[in-house]
Amino acid sequence: MNKLAIKVVSGDFEQGFPIILRQGENLEIEGNLPAAPNLPQDYKTWKSNYHNHPGINHFRAIKPIPVQVTNYSHSDLKNSINTWLNSAEPEFRPLRDKIIALSHQNDQKEIIMQTDDVWFWRIPWHLWDVLDDKKIEVILSASQYEKLPQVRKIKPKDEVKILVILGDSTNIDVKSDLLLLQKELPHAYIQSLLQPRKTEVRKELWEQEWDILFFAGHSFSEGGEIPGEFQINPQEKLTIEELKHGLENAIKNGLQLAIFNSCDGIGLGRELMELQLPATIVMREPVLDIVAQRFLEYFLKAFAIKDKTLSASVREARERLREIEDKYFCASMLPLICHNPATEMPTWRSFLGHVIANQTEKKDDLTNNDNGNIYQECKEIDVNESTNHGLPSYIKQYQLAIVGFLLLGLILPSTFQKLIFTFNNLRADIHNRRGVRYYQLDKKELAVQEFNQALKLNPKHSKANSNKGRYDEDMNQPYKAGEKYNIACEGGLIEGCNNLARWEILYGDPQKAENIIIRIVESRADNDEIKFVAYKNLGWSLVEQEKYEEAEPYLEKAKSLMKEEEEGSPYCLLAQVKKAQKKYQKELDNWDLCRRLTDPKSPEEKSWLQTAEERLETVDNRR
Numbered sequence: 001m002n003k004l005a006i007k008v009v010s011g012d013f014e015q016g017f018p019i020i021l022r023q024g025e026n027l028e029i030e031g032n033l034p035a036a037p038n039l040p041q042d043y044k045t046w047k048s049n050y051h052n053h054p055g056i057n058h059f060r061a062i063k064p065i066p067v068q069v070t071n072y073s074h075s076d077l078k079n080s081i082n083t084w085l086n087s088a089e090p091e092f093r094p095l096r097d098k099i100i101a102l103s104h105q106n107d108q109k110e111i112i113m114q115t116d117d118v119w120f121w122r123i124p125w126h127l128w129d130v131l132d133d134k135k136i137e138v139i140l141s142a143s144q145y146e147k148l149p150q151v152r153k154i155k156p157k158d159e160v161k162i163l164v165i166l167g168d169s170t171n172i173d174v175k176s177d178l179l180l181l182q183k184e185l186p187h188a189y190i191q192s193l194l195q196p197r198k199t200e201v202r203k204e205l206w207e208q209e210w211d212i213l214f215f216a217g218h219s220f221s222e223g224g225e226i227p228g229e230f231q232i233n234p235q236e237k238l239t240i241e242e243l244k245h246g247l248e249n250a251i252k253n254g255l256q257l258a259i260f261n262s263c264d265g266i267g268l269g270r271e272l273m274e275l276q277l278p279a280t281i282v283m284r285e286p287v288l289d290i291v292a293q294r295f296l297e298y299f300l301k302a303f304a305i306k307d308k309t310l311s312a313s314v315r316e317a318r319e320r321l322r323e324i325e326d327k328y329f330c331a332s333m334l335p336l337i338c339h340n341p342a343t344e345m346p347t348w349r350s351f352l353g354h355v356i357a358n359q360t361e362k363k364d365d366l367t368n369n370d371n372g373n374i375y376q377e378c379k380e381i382d383v384n385e386s387t388n389h390g391l392p393s394y395i396k397q398y399q400l401a402i403v404g405f406l407l408l409g410l411i412l413p414s415t416f417q418k419l420i421f422t423f424n425n426l427r428a429d430i431h432n433r434r435g436v437r438y439y440q441l442d443k444k445e446l447a448v449q450e451f452n453q454a455l456k457l458n459p460k461h462s463k464a465n466s467n468k469g470r471y472d473e474d475m476n477q478p479y480k481a482g483e484k485y486n487i488a489c490e491g492g493l494i495e496g497c498n499n500l501a502r503w504e505i506l507y508g509d510p511q512k513a514e515n516i517i518i519r520i521v522e523s524r525a526d527n528d529e530i531k532f533v534a535y536k537n538l539g540w541s542l543v544e545q546e547k548y549e550e551a552e553p554y555l556e557k558a559k560s561l562m563k564e565e566e567e568g569s570p571y572c573l574l575a576q577v578k579k580a581q582k583k584y585q586k587e588l589d590n591w592d593l594c595r596r597l598t599d600p601k602s603p604e605e606k607s608w609l610q611t612a613e614e615r616l617e618t619v620d621n622r623r
Contacts, residue, residue, distance in 0.1 A: 003341055004102055006095075007143060008115035013037050017117075021095050029098060032091035036084040040119060046077040047285060053329040078127040085128045096130065103134045110311040112341050114141045118224040121266050122284060124333040126318065137311040139337045142273045156353035159189040163210045165201060166194045167217025167262075168231040172289040175507055177216035177261055177296055182479035184300035187352060190476045194607060195233035198242070205246030211351045213250070213258040216292070221267025223285075228267030230260065235614075240271035247275055256346040257281070257310070261292045269338035278343040279310055283334040291331045295321060299335075304348045311337060311345065425461070428454040432464040444471065462491030466499055478507050494520055498533045501541065506604060510544035517541065532561040536570055543573050548580040568597030572608035575615075591615050 004023045011017030017033040085096070099111070111131070113120055125131060125138035164181060166174045178192055191208070193200055204210075221228035229237045240247065247255070258280045260268050265282025272280045281299075283292070298317035302308045308316065314335050321332040339345060435450030448471050454464035469484030482503045488496025497520050504513035517538040520530075535558035542551035555577065558570045575590035595612040598605045 003112055004099070004110070005112040005114055005141075005341060008033075008113070008117060008120060009143075013039055013119070019095070021098060023102065029095060031095040032089070034084065034087045034089040034092055036080075039080055039084060039123075042077055042080040043119075043122060050285065050330050077124075081123065081125075081127050082129055085130070100130060100134075103136060109135060109309070109315075110137045110139055112139050112141050112339060114143045114145075114341070116143045118266065118270075121224055121270065121336070124284070126315075127333075135315060137315045137337065139311060139339045140269070141339055141341055142270070145273070145276070145340050145342050158352075159187050160185070160211045160348070160351040161209065162188055162190045162212040162214055163204055163208070164190055164192040165196060165213075165215045165217070165232060166192060167215060168195065168234050169217065170234065172218070173293075174216040176293050177214075179479050179507060180293065180296050180300060181214065182477055184297065185304050188304075192476055197233065197610070198236055198238060201232065201238065202243065202246050205243065205250045209253045210250055210255050211257070211346075213255060214261070215259070216261045219260060219262035219265055219268060221264050223264065224266030224270055226267055227271055228265060228269075230262060230268065240268060240275070244275065247272070247277070251275060251277055256343075256351070259296075261287075261296055263287050266336070269336065273338050273340060276340050276342075278340050279346055280338040281310075281314065282336050282338065284336050285334055287334050288328055288331070291321065291328050291334070294324065294328075294331070295335060307348055309345060309347060424457040428457040428461045428464060431457070432461065432467060435464070435467060439467070439471070444474070447471065460487060460491055462488045462493035462496055465491070466493055466496040469496075469499060469503075473503075478503065482507060489516065494527075494530050494534075498530065498537060501534075501537045505537065505541050505544055510541040513541040514538065514545070528561050532558050532567070535561065536567075536573070539570070539573055543576050546580070548577045552577050566597070568594050568599065569605055569608070572598060572605065572612065575612070588616065 005021075007020045007022065009018040009020065011033070013036050016035040019031055019033055021027070021029040021031065087093070113125070115121070121140050130136075131138065162181065162185070164178055166178060169175070178190075181188070181190055191204065193204065215230055217231055219228060219230035227239055227241060229239050231237050256278045258272055258277060260280070260282045263283060263286040266284060269280045269282040287295075295317050298320045299313050302313035302316040303310065306313075314337055318332045318335055321328075321335075325331050344350070431450045431454035435447045435454065438444070438447035438450060448468070451464050451468040451471060454461050455468060458464070465484040466488035469481040469488065472478070472481035472484060482500070485496055485500035485503050489500045497516050501513040501516040501520075504510065504516065517534050520534045535554045539551040539555035539558060542548070542554070551573065555570050555574050559574075562570075571590045572594035575587050575594055578584075578587035578590055591612040594608055595616060598609045598612070600606050600609055
C-alpha cells in the first residue's frame with residue numbers, strides 16, 4: 001500500500017502552514033492548515049497540568065519537572081485540536097475530506113507527518129476525532145529523508161537480536177522492563193547491559209549485529225528543543241551524537257527499531273531520524289514508571305504475539321492505556337512513532353526474515369537416540385563415574401531398572417504407572433548428568449538438549465530444572481530462569497533455592513530472597529560451599545534492603561567458610577556495609593579485595609567491580 005503523507009512545507013501557528021498531501025506517485029494535493037495562534041499555549045497549559053496532577057510521581061526524567069498549578073484539562077486540549085483541524089477553511093477542508101475518503105477506500109491506518117517543526121511532534125494527533133474514529137495512527141518524520149545505502153539484507157533466522165540498555169534506576173524499576181521483554185517475546189536473543197559505561201554501549205553497537213535497540217531509564221530533551229540525552233548509569237549520560245558512528249554502523253548492519261521507554265524522548269527520536277533509522281518509539285513527555293511498563297507490555301503483546309504492524313501495535317497499546325487513565329492521567333497521550341518513509345516499517349516477522357514464528361524445531365539426534373546410543377554417549381563423557389568394568393554406575397542402574405521394570409510390569413500390572421514414573425525419573429537423571437558434562441565441556445547446545453530431554457521425562461526434576469535455569473540465565477533469559485529455579489526449590493533442592501534467592505535479589509524482591517535463604521540456613525546444610533552461597537546471598541539480600549547492620553555478620557560468616565581469599569563477592573558487599581557505617585578505610589580495604597578477586601563474567605559482580613574501580617580511582621586521584 002502506498003503511504004499517505006502530509007508534508008508541512010513552512011509556516012507558523014500565527015499565519016498557518018502550507019502543506020502537501022501525497023500518496024505514492026499518483027496523488028499530490030496542495031493546501032493550507034489554518035492558523036491556530038492559541039494552540040502552543042494551550043499545549044503548554046495542558047503540559048503543566050499533567051506534570052502537577054495528583055498522583056503523578058516517579059517520572060523517568062533526568063531533570064526535575066517544574067511545578068505550576070492550572071485547571072486546564074485533557075478535554076480542553078482535545079477541543080482546541082479539533083477546532084483547528086475541523087476548520088471550514090476552503091484551503092484545508094478539501095484535504096480533510098480527502099483524508100477521510102482515502103481511509104475508507106484503502107483501509108488506511110497510518111498517516112506520515114513530514115515536518116521539522118517541533119510543535120507538530122508534540123501534538124497528540126490521535127485526539128483529532130477524524131483519526132480517532134478511523135483508528136489511524138500519525139507517524140512523525142523529518143521533512144527531508146534519504147533512502148538507506150546498502151543495508152544488510154535480512155536472511156531467515158531463528159531469533160530477533162535485541163540490545164537492552166537498563167540505565168540509571170533512581171526511583172524507578174527498569175528491571176521490570178527486562179522481565180517483560182523476556183516474558184513476552186518469542187524467538188528473541190536479548191543482551192542486557194545493566195547501568196553500563198559508555199565504552200560498553202559503543203562496543204556492542206560496533207561488534208554485534210542488532211535488530212532492536214531498547215533503553216529503559218531516565219532521559220530528557222526539553223520537548224525536542226535540545227538534543228536528547230539519556231542516563232546510562234548514575235554518573236554518565238549519553239547523547240545520540242556521541243553514539244553517531246556506532247549507530248550508523250548498527251543501522252547499516254540491520255538495526256531497524258529503537259525503543260526509548262523513558263521520559264521526554266522527542267529530541268532522541270528526531271536525532272535518530274537524521275541517522276536514517278527506519279523506526280523509533282519514544283514518549284512525548286515525562287512518563288510514569290508504571291505507565292512505561294504497561295505500555296511496553298501492551299505493545300509487545302500486539303507486536304510480537306499478535307503479529308500486528310508497528311503502528312497498529314502502538315495504537316492498541318494507546319487504547320489500552322486509555323482504560324487506566326482514571327488512575328494514570330493522560331497515559332495514552334505519550335507514545336510517539338518516528339519513521340523514515342524511505343524504508344518499510346519493521347514487523348516482528350520481518351526481523352526474522354519472514355520465517356514463520358511457530359515453525360517446528362529441528363529434531364535432535366541425541367534426544368532421539370535409542371537406549372544403546374544413550375549408553376554409548378554416557379560412556380564417552382562420564383568417564384569419572386566408571387566402575388572397574390568401564391561402565392558408568394548409573395548406566396548399570398539404568399540397565400537393571402529395564403529388567404526390573406519388565407518383570408514387575410508382568411507380575412504386578414496394577415503398579416505399572418508407578419513403575420513408569422520411576423523408570424522415567426531414572427532416565428531423566430541420566431540426561432541431566434550428561435547435560436552437566438556437556439556444560440563442563442562448554443558444549444551448551446548439547447547440554448540444553450539433555451536438560452530439555454530430562455524435563456520432558458520428569459517436568460519436576462529438581463536438578464534438571466536448576467541446571468536449565470542456569471542455562472537460561474546465561475542466555476539472557478532471566479524470566480524463564482526464575483520459573484525453573486522456583487520448581488527446583490519447591491522440589492527441595494538447596495542449590496535450586498540458592499539460585500532462586502539470587503534471582504529474587506537481581507530481578508524480583510530481596511525480601512523474598514531473605515525468606516528463602518533463612519529456610520536454607522535453618523535446614524543446616526552440611527556442605528560448606530552451599531552454606532557459603534547461602535550466607536553470602538542472605539547478606540546480599542539485606543544489603544539490597546539497606547539493612548546493613550543485619551547483613552554484616554552473615555557476610556563475615558560467608559568469608560569464614562572460604563578456604564582462602566578465593567571469592568570476591570563477600571568483600572564487594574562488605575565494602576557497601578562499611579560505606580554505610582562510614583568506616584572509610586575498611587570500605588576501601590574491602591573494595592580492593594573485591595577488585596582483585598571478583599569474577600567479571602558474573603553480571604552482578606561485574607557491576608560491583610565497576611563500583612570498586614570507581615571508588616579506588618577516586619582515592620588514587622586525591623593522592
